[in-house]
Amino acid sequence: MDAQKATLLQLVDGNKQFRIPIYQRTYSWRQEQCSRLLDDVLAIAKAPPGPSHFIGSVVYVADGNFMAASVNSLLVIDGQQRLTTLSLMLLALRKRASDGVDVGASPKKIGNLYLFNGNEEEESDDYIKLQLTRSDKDTYRKLCLDHPLGDGDNNRVQKNYLFFLSAFESGRADPAEAFVGIQRLQLVYIALELGKDNPQLIFESMNSTGLDLAQADLIRNFVLMGLPHGLQERIYNKHWFPMESRFGQQYKERFDGFMRTYLTVLTGSIPREDEVYAAFKKYVNSLSPSVKGEPLLMERVAADLDRKSAHYAAIAFGKEQDAELHQSFHDIATLRADVAHPFLLELYGDWKIGLLKREDLLSLTKLVESYVFRRFLCGMPTNSMNKTFAGISKRIDKTRYFRSAQAEFLKLATYRKFPSGAETAQMLEGKDVYNTPRCAYMLERLENHFHPKEPVKAAGYTIEHVMPQRLSDEWRACLGENADEVHSRLLHTLGNLTLTGYNSELSYRPFQEKLEMREGGFLSSPLALNRRIREQKEWGKEQIQARGTELAAVVLKVWPEPDPSTLAEFAEPKQAEAELYDLDHYPPFAGAIRGLYLKLEERLLALHPAARRECKKLYVAFKFDTNFVDVIPLQSKLVLVYNMAFDQADDPKGWCRDITNISSWGNGDVEMSLSDERQIDYAVGLAEQSLALQMQE
Structure with missing residues (x-):
């Protein structure tokens, strides 16, 4: 390792190209940071001659053959944001000089000093001293060569260049002063030698707070940083970029969630959100010596991440092509049951390699939904489910996958148990279903149970209280002398709730009017949920409870429990009776x-x-x-x-x-x-x- 002080000119002097690795995040400085840097540059220009202004460090990897090539390629490990921003400021100064403004140097001098390798042809990849990555690369090259920008260049590179150009054109900043300030900037450059220094350890120590880089950035750098350039390119293009693409604009947030799920499946332990990177490193370092010694270990790791991320995207992001599986994953997402993702990811992966039949995968996803929703209906705590789903697959006999999985759900006990049908129905009798975040979901699923090939969406309807939330004199007379008690106890229960597109029209009307209204009345409603309501002549305690009992039976069909016969089939072998103590x-x-x-x-x-x-x-x-x-x-x-x-x-x-x-x-x-x-x-x-x-x- 060689660490030295230098001015920016001393750093870039000579035939050098600073190349940003493909695994690095794209250029991300915003106008606020650019404005602060410009103010610093102007301040140092106005200061009396003396110590230069220190702007941080640049770390790069030298390949050991520094003098062998006509242009020496240096891989930037840390400092790309500062280098890129200063280069954009210099490009704006060069543009002002081209327009005839006194900048303190000609356009050619600025280019030859800081921006270009003058001995190379403009068409050569080696001509421009700074080579960015991905889409940033094309935009920056167009700015350097004065080529017109297109729609695909609307990124931070273009925006920050235009910010600097505007500052110099508007008079906010004096271009000549800015050029003086840039020449006084000082930094520390750290040159690493490939094969001798460990760039990953140095990178981690410089980003030890974890504030600058997301967990996704740290993991990507860990996988790719220490590899030869050709292998980096192959892994990134074949595995990493497809993974980033399938996660979309929310890549970093989604990637962290995926990695927690991925590591939970592999290790059985759930890492904290801010410790995903540390857990991943620990997992890779725990691989057996024979595996760790393989030259293409990181390619295997990246390929597995790529494959599992496609499975995860199918489960969590609605990208499953099979219509029934897609709907089942959607229903689980509606319940916000992310805790089930480790179990689902393992099921999905086993389906893809033929261990699990497609029909059994579908049935088990529905069983997951049932487990989560029945527990919700029964008011059981949710904080245990992450551990339940993290460990349940480890106990499944995969030679008899489907039935064994059902048995494992049935073996869950005490606070983790799968609620029985009797327990769920009993809890529904007096449960306030209306004031829960799952009411619309529940009514939609119940409605669609009666006509699954013509599903409706609850979003197109409003939840209606048949017995209204405010009692009129007519309703009090209908409910009898215990009207207030009946109203208080049964108002928000399942038996009194339905869906309608005419909530405001139905309002607080008497039941007979709600039935017979020409537009929106229950008699003309096509919804199956309103069938029993249409059959009634009055609506009170008996009718609400009868409909509640009927719908509770449907609940147990829509959200079924495991086959109880599997429990005996997979019972634990009897052990010798232990001595009992009291x-x-x-x-x-x-x-x-x-x-x-x-x-x-x-x-x-x-x-x-x-x-x-x-x-x-x-x-x-x-x-x-x-x-x-x-x-x-x-x-x-x-x-x-x-x-x-x-x-x-x-x-x-x-x-x-x-x-x-x-x-x-x-x-x-x-x-x-x-x-x-x-x-x-x-x-x-x-x-x-x-x-x-x-x-x-």
């Missing part, structure tokens, strides 16, 4: 310490509905997914071991002991002794911390 098993609980324990137990089990107790041989375990605290009974105290790292515990009183790498009967690195009821609040607070960490994983 509280009487522990000798200390024959004494006074048992009372303290029972008060603690009550508080620990109250932390979460899914918290449970298991009596082990030497301690009592309190579990969620796994142990979050273990209680070891002694004669005069309880020893609590919390399942978390010592530095994760918030222990302001200093009552905890670090037992990292110390043998213990419990699970975890944090220990606390409990001998007094007044310590229970503090002990339970620590248990809550341990439980919260487990739930976040």
Whole structure:
């Protein structure tokens, strides 16, 4: 590595070409940054002679044959935004000089000093000192050669060039002063030698905050940066650019979501959004030595990303060509069930290689939708589903894929369970469906169940309360003496809701009028959801509940549960009966310490509905997914071991002991002794911390 100070002229002097690698992000500086740089250039021009103005660093890779070619090609690792912006400023100065304005140098001098390799022909790729990437390259070349710009040149390169030109033409900036300022600019250039220096490590250290580059940029650079130019070009053009294209304008945001899903499938662990790059590096570095030693490892990695990103786009971006699969993925997207993407990505990939039949893939996507929606209807927490979908495929027997997958859904227990039909129907009886974000989705799916080949979209209709939200005297008379109670309890339930295109016309009218209205009345409505309503002569408690029961049965068909017979088919093999323990098993609980324990137990089990107790041989375990605290009974105290790292515990009183790498009967690195009821609040607070960490994983 060679690091030296230099002026801009000293950096670019000689037959050199600074080439921006294809994997680098395109030029992205905005007018605000260009304006700030121009102000700095003007300020240094007006300052008394003295130290030059430092504008940062430029890092490039020299290929070891620096003097062999007529034009030495230097691959820019860091600093492309500054180099490009200064070049655009110089192009604007050159244009003003061509127009006869005194800039302090002729157009030819500016070009030969900073912009062109004068010994090369204009048509040569080596003529222009700065070679940008992708669409930026063509626009910049046109500006350099004074060629007319087209519609495809409407990018940051053109806009910032025009900004500088306008500043010089309008008098906002004096071109001669700007040229003086540019000559005083100073930077540090760092020349790396291919094969000796690691450009990726240097690049990471210069971007260690993660603020300048998105996770997508960092991953792309990691894959491509250290490769020979020809291999970079091949991988980028064959795999990376197609992937960027299928993600569209939201590439960076979508890519991060894809990478989280991709890594979850590969590793079984869900990386945090701001740690996707670190998790990807860890995955690549964890590949076996034989794989890591392959010269084309990164090409294999890029090819797999390309292939899986196409699967992901089909699932998440509506790009699936199969109409039924497309609709099923759309329904899952409507539920905002992104947590299911790892499971769906694995299913889709297995379908593509023939492990899973197309019909079974479709049925399993519908089962995913059912699982998510039934849990929503039953008011079950959503924070466990990411771990459920991250791990469920690992337990599937792929030789009997479809039935095994159904069995795994049925094996989910406690807070992760697949709600049964009876449980779902019961929850629907009095559930406020209207004030949920899924009401229109639910009514649309129910309607289309009756005529799937002629689907309607809920967006074209309004949700209608048959019994209106405000009761008139006619409605009170219809509902009877318990009108307010019936109205309060059943207004927003499924039995009282439907779709209509005439919500304002129906309004608060009496039921008979809503039936018989010539335009928009229920009798003339073509919607299947209104069939039972059309058959009624009055509308009250009995009618609402009867229709609710009828629609609840349809809900169970639209969102089915797995085949219950699969559970017996894939039951776990019976293990030897383990010795059973209870509280009487522990000798200390024959004494006074048992009372303290029972008060603690009550508080620990109250932390979460899914918290449970298991009596082990030497301690009592309190579990969620796994142990979050273990209680070891002694004669005069309880020893609590919390399942978390010592530095994760918030222990302001200093009552905890670090037992990292110390043998213990419990699970975890944090220990606390409990001998007094007044310590229970503090002990339970620590248990809550341990439980919260487990739930976040």
